[in-house]
Amino acid sequence: MGTAPPENGSRAAPPTQEPRHDTAAAHLRRPPGPRAIPAPALGPTVNGQPLVILDAPRSRQAGTGTVRRPRRGLAALRGVQGFRRGVQLAVALYVLWVVIDRAVVATAGAMGTSPEAICPFGGIETVVTFLTAGAFVPHAHSSNLVLAGAVLLLAFTARGAFCGWICPLGFLQDIGAGLSSLVQRHVPAAFRGMRALRRRAAPLAILDRPLRFLKYAVLAWAIWGTATFGLMVFRDVDPWIALLDIGRESTGFGLLVLALLLVGSLFMDRPWCRYACPLGAANGIVARFSPVRLERSASACVDCNLCTKSCPMGIDVAKATVITSADCIGCLECVEACPRAGALELHVGLPVGGRA
Amino acid sequence: MSTGTPTMDTTGTPTAPAASRQRIPTAAYGLIVVAVFAGVIGLGMASGNFQTTGRTTAGGERVAPEGGASSEVKGWMAVGDVATARGVPLPELLAAFALPADTPPATALKDLESDLFSVTALRDWLDARNAATP
Numbered sequence: 001m002g003t004a005p006p007e008n009g010s011r012a013a014p015p016t017q018e019p020r021h022d023t024a025a026a027h028l029r030r031p032p033g034p035r036a037i038p039a040p041a042l043g044p045t046v047n048g049q050p051l052v053i054l055d056a057p058r059s060r061q062a063g064t065g066t067v068r069r070p071r072r073g074l075a076a077l078r079g080v081q082g083f084r085r086g087v088q089l090a091v092a093l094y095v096l097w098v099v100i101d102r103a104v105v106a107t108a109g110a111m112g113t114s115p116e117a118i119c120p121f122g123g124i125e126t127v128v129t130f131l132t133a134g135a136f137v138p139h140a141h142s143s144n145l146v147l148a149g150a151v152l153l154l155a156f157t158a159r160g161a162f163c164g165w166i167c168p169l170g171f172l173q174d175i176g177a178g179l180s181s182l183v184q185r186h187v188p189a190a191f192r193g194m195r196a197l198r199r200r201a202a203p204l205a206i207l208d209r210p211l212r213f214l215k216y217a218v219l220a221w222a223i224w225g226t227a228t229f230g231l232m233v234f235r236d237v238d239p240w241i242a243l244l245d246i247g248r249e250s251t252g253f254g255l256l257v258l259a260l261l262l263v264g265s266l267f268m269d270r271p272w273c274r275y276a277c278p279l280g281a282a283n284g285i286v287a288r289f290s291p292v293r294l295e296r297s298a299s300a301c302v303d304c305n306l307c308t309k310s311c312p313m314g315i316d317v318a319k320a321t322v323i324t325s326a327d328c329i330g331c332l333e334c335v336e337a338c339p340r341a342g343a344l345e346l347h348v349g350l351p352v353g354g355r356a
Numbered sequence: 357m358s359t360g361t362p363t364m365d366t367t368g369t370p371t372a373p374a375a376s377r378q379r380i381p382t383a384a385y386g387l388i389v390v391a392v393f394a395g396v397i398g399l400g401m402a403s404g405n406f407q408t409t410g411r412t413t414a415g416g417e418r419v420a421p422e423g424g425a426s427s428e429v430k431g432w433m434a435v436g437d438v439a440t441a442r443g444v445p446l447p448e449l450l451a452a453f454a455l456p457a458d459t460p461p462a463t464a465l466k467d468l469e470s471d472l473f474s475v476t477a478l479r480d481w482l483d484a485r486n487a488a489t490p
Binding site for chain 1: 397400425466
């Protein structure tokens with residue numbers, strides 16, 4: 001077992017003193033600059049032998065104590081992260097095409113796909129009405145139900161992979177986070193400002209955990225309200241609808257929420273996904289029963305904490321041996337960040353959910 | 357876990373050791389994600405249950421407003437067409453929801469939505485009117 005590597009200046013506390021979830025201050029974006037990436041090979045040893053850093057694919061690593069240097073920039077897009085970004089980009093381009101078709105190309109009455117018809121949450125909103133009355137609430141189509149089924153089946157087979165691999169709103173927030181990191185890396189004043197903001201926001205850490213339950217309340221309200229009133233009550237504040245219908249009939253509140261989440265993503269990874277997304281809440285509930293899970297091998301772990309730092313959802317991966325958090329979006333950023341082969345891997349197995 | 361060491365999740369709750377488990381390569385995980393999501397959508401399309409607009413059927417045939425269940429009234433339908441199909445004088449329909457009397461008949465219902473008017477409210481009104489009419 002290796003010793004802890006040197007920490008960057010913003011996080012001096014050793015991993016064992018970290019709270020259960022990363023603090024709100026730590027949620028604020030840290031740039032992957034020179035000070036933000038520790039060098040695991042400088043200090044740690046494994047079984048008394050110094051660790052060896054290789055800038056090589058994981059498959060070529062072998063033997064105890066082999067550690068991979070974290071990839072940065074475009075190099076980080078090699079492998080599964082490139083695959084994931086490609087899928088996200090393809091879905092985002094499709095949605096963009098639908099939005100343009102809706103807003104510019106199509107004239108009234110000549111429309112093909114309704115943008116709202118490609119919203120999985122519409123299927124969850126209308127499911128009660130569909131099951132009880134055999135009808136869809138306004139703005140819902142059969143495609144919404146199919147997409148909702150796809151998302152929930154995906155939640156069972158691959159946990160929160162819809163959020164991490166497919167959801168365009170998540171991709172937009174990832175772009176915001178990437179822009180923030182880029183600016184901080186090249187503008188020292190921005191880096192210093194963000195560091196000062198992290199310090200000032202530290203007392204808000206106590207709000208992180210309770211706020212994560214907000215999305216379940218949003219989910220309950222959206223389903224109850226739609227079933228009760230026959231209207232998609234969440235629609236007026238839904239940033240997804242605001243994005244899809246942009247330039248046509250977007251509501252003020254929806255656009256405001258969309259703007260807030262985009263601005264928020266400059267300061268914090270995936271704020272909408274963490275605290276308010278009702279689809280993510282439904283996803284998380286089903287994912288609790290998934291036989292697929294991330295597992296951390298304590299014997300292989302070098303306690304570098306890179307997995308926790310790389311998690312866009314602020315999950316303290318380095319503290320768990322089985323990651324069953326409903327917030328996990330299956331992005332595999334932690335697996336890619338892990339410098340030690342075999343320390344963090346995906347497994348499928350029984351019992352379902354991994355709970356005792 | 358198979359190591360025999362106590363395991364816990366991110367909330368600190370002890371977890372049961374896996375009776376059997378198999379490692380999933382990350383690339384295979386990505387393929388599973390794409391295959392499951394695209395597969396369900398493909399099945400929906402193949403079975404004709406992936407309708408993305410109310411204006412045409414899954415087979416591409418245009419849907420025209422007609423009588424029947426009020427749940428068939430959709431937001432994209434023109435107010436004039438709905439009034440005709442349901443046998444309701446347009447002025448009566450407009451007056452019931454305090455809509456301007458000079459509203460063009462070609463206006464889509466969803467473009468008329470306000471605090472006083474919605475497609476759901478229209479459906480309820482049509483149901484009530486039908487029930488009251490002998």
